[in-house]
Amino acid sequence: MRPDSRNRTGMLIGLATVAAVLIAWYVLTTVTQAISSARFPSPAEVASAFRQIAFTGYADGRLDQHVLQSCKLILMGFAAAAVIGVPLGLAMGFSRRFEAFFNPVFLLIRPIPPLAWIPLAIVWLGLGDAAKILVIWFAAFVPSVINSYTGVRSIEPHLLEAARTLGARNARLWLEVLVPGAAPHIFTGLRLSLQASWTTLVAGELIGALQGLGQVLNAAAQDLYPAMILVGMIFVGICGGGMTWILGRIERRAMPWRSA
Amino acid sequence: MSKIEFRKLSRRFERDGKSFPALEDIDLEVQEEEFVAIVGPSGCGKTTCLRLAAGLEFPSSGTVSVGGQEVRGPGPDRAVVFQQFALFPWKSVWQNIEFGLKSKGLGAEERSSRIAKQIEMMGLQGYETAFPHQLSGGMQQRVAIARAYVLDPVVLLMDEPFGALDAQTRTVMQEELVRLARVNPRTVLFITHAVEEAVYLADRVVVMTRRPGRIREIIDVKSVRAKEGWDRFEKIEEVMDQESFVHLRTSIWKLLREEQV
Amino acid sequence: MAAYPQQAALSRREFWTLSLSGLAAFFGLWSAIALSGITPPLFLPTPWAVVERMMELTTQPFAGYTIQEHLISSVGRYLMGFGLAVSVGIPLGLAMGWFRGLDAAITPLLEAVRFVAPIAWVPFAALWFGTGIGGPTLIIFTGAFPPALINAYRGARFVEPRLIEAARTLGAGNWRIIVEVLLPASVPSIVAGLRISAGLGWQSLIGAELIVASSGIGYLMVKGQSNISTTTVMSGMIAIGVVGVVIDVLLRRLQSRIETKRLGKGSAQD
Helix, strand or coil: CCHHHHHHHHHHHHHHHHHHHHHHHHHHHHHCCCCCCCCCCCHHHHHHHHHHHHHHCCCCCCHHHHHHHHHHHHHHHHHHHHHHHHHHHHHHHHCHHHHHHHHHHHHHHCCCCHHHHHHHHHHHHCCCHHHHHHHHHHHHHHHHHHHHHHHHHCCCHHHHHHHHHCCCCHHHHHHHHHHHHHHHHHHHHHHHHHHHHHHHHHHHHHHCCCCCHHHHHHHHHHCCCHHHHHHHHHHHHHHHHHHHHHHHHHHHHHCCCCCC | CCCEEEEEEEEEEEECCEEEEEEEEEEEEECCCCEEEEECCCCCCHHHHHHHHHCCCCCCEEEEEECCEECCCCCCCEEEECCCCCCCCCCCHHHHHHHHHHCCCCCHHHHHHHHHHHHHHCCCCCCCCCCHHHCCHHHHHHHHHHHHHCCCCCEEEEECCCCCCCHHHHHHHHHHHHHHHHHCCCEEEEECCCHHHHHHHCCEEEEECCCCECEEEEEECHHHHHHHCHHHCCCHHHHHHCHHHHHHHHHHHHHHHHHHC | CCCCHHHCCCCHHHHHHHHHHHHHHHHHHHHHHHHHCCCCCCCCCCHHHHHHHHHHHHHCCECCECHHHHHHHHHHHHHHHHHHHHHHHHHHHHHHHHCHHHHHHHHHHHHHHCCCCHHHHHHHHHHHHCCCCHHHHHHHHHHHHHHHHHHHHHHHHCCCHHHHHHHHHCCCCHHHHHHHHHHHHHHHHHHHHHHHHHHHHHHHHHHHHHHCCCCCHHHHHHHHHHCCCHHHHHHHHHHHHHHHHHHHHHHHHHHHHHHHHHHCCCCCCC
């Protein structure tokens, strides 16, 4: 089978299925009303919910405000976690002493799922932004450390020997060898951290927040407003996907030496 | 002062709580600007000799010194060329060559001119900004050699540098190395398991026994080369055609055969 | 030998000294802050206060049940959701890996929902199931399903073509190839997916229980939080961590045993 036609067939099948699902959605909710709108919204209802939140506002804010709020918290927690987690992971991967000292504590903290930190964070910092940033920090911290660690360990021994014979020490060793060498794994860690951050944030906002996509979901659930729930979910997906895409672009520019 | 001296050198390694000898009682002097090749059966410890001189490993007993100083650790004065090239994939050709120079505390201009000269010498013009994965094996090894040479090292340590190259590229690189050695001579310790390569390149060839590695015999090639005038030939195959060459090569082969059994 | 001295392996003594110092520093710091009075006792209890509370909770019910009962309730939900995710995800993943048509059809749908965090399903779960068992099960499903599916898919899709060619040249028909070649070849991937899936499922459960439950460890923690009983909250965290580790260890063992069976002794990886 010629590769071209295979790809095209694949794409067509894909499009056909998506279309089928959309049509089924429309038919089941609007035409036959087989699924009541109390359970799952119809396309029309979703559209109207979207218009409402985008232009008038819902749950104390317009869509752009909610998105901004959520993204802001993510970036703060994520950045703080990466800034501490990546160097820590690199250090643990490179220095056995460092590893021996920090690993036991890390092993204790690691099995606790990020979401499990939410109640504690609320006790400590209340229902505000600070608690959410703290939990996001925990969620993003663990993958950053683990992947940076793996990254350093994955550098081929010959490269490190070459670096040593060429006199690389301290700052040069770190900046010109360890960090670039571990870079692919570091980015994987960042991607996982980002995913974990979104999950944690939405959970946090579901529990209590003034603004944010999670808060939209929460309010919509309480108002028994399925169409708005769906709008909220869609935007959680879009924002999460968008950030991941941006990270991917940064990754490609940061590592120009990678072949495809 | 660039003599390499191995004195009563032994190296043991540990496994499962027991210790095995890798090298025993190595006494060898590589003179200034001498090219010495070490050949031997697999596992005889020839690479270990090089790593000891490089400071990447330490002797169990005995000493290894370079230029009169005992070797304490790796450094740019004993530049190493690895079999697997060991080029930093995230650095361009230029940046790879520059790497060791930065440890020497030279100014940017000085570095620039040295690198440019090295690039010309190794035939890398036009590839300055390329990354290793874009280069063929032969080109990568040229960069590795350039990276070592640019440091003007006291001693050049080469660990089966052409082992990962295909046969044709290999002969080209061997001719290059001979040319380089004529233009820019320095003390070289060269590890290989290819006898022809050793005889073509070296002044002396050290033949090692199988594990635990000892020096079996040291063959003087330089005098034969001088007497037979191999240097008048341009091409490697012309040299390898010489009866004197074949004779040397065969006698070393025979020695190695005995070690194989 | 290590290229740099920092990479050199540590002696046993050094290793244990450093490891224990690290732990001691952590608990020491914790206890010091807790005792010093910088923070109110409710805010940061001492480590031993937490342990005490954990013991208490095994006999004194809190938020309706003792801690073990909450745990059992959580694990029960978890197994339902995980079981569902795995029994749907693995066959579907395998099928998608073998039949390109199916892959082409379903992948776009999955890609569309890929970036919606499992927790975002909670409102619908609440809407459809209230605080019944359906809610958490749905959320565990959304968390545990993707890894199970993806790894089964990868296992099926990337089977060495040579194996299939060999089977064909030996006269095996499609059915035999699926059962005797593709399936066994996919097992390592499936098991790896199982392990990841188990971990993610457990995490998703906690999230669900924080919001839509009336029993379970997550519920215990939320109640603890609203009563400002930090020791209760921390006890819950420890319980969750321990169960998470147990799940992972069990699956790791399973993975090892399957690998040893396939590849012979000494090849089990960690």
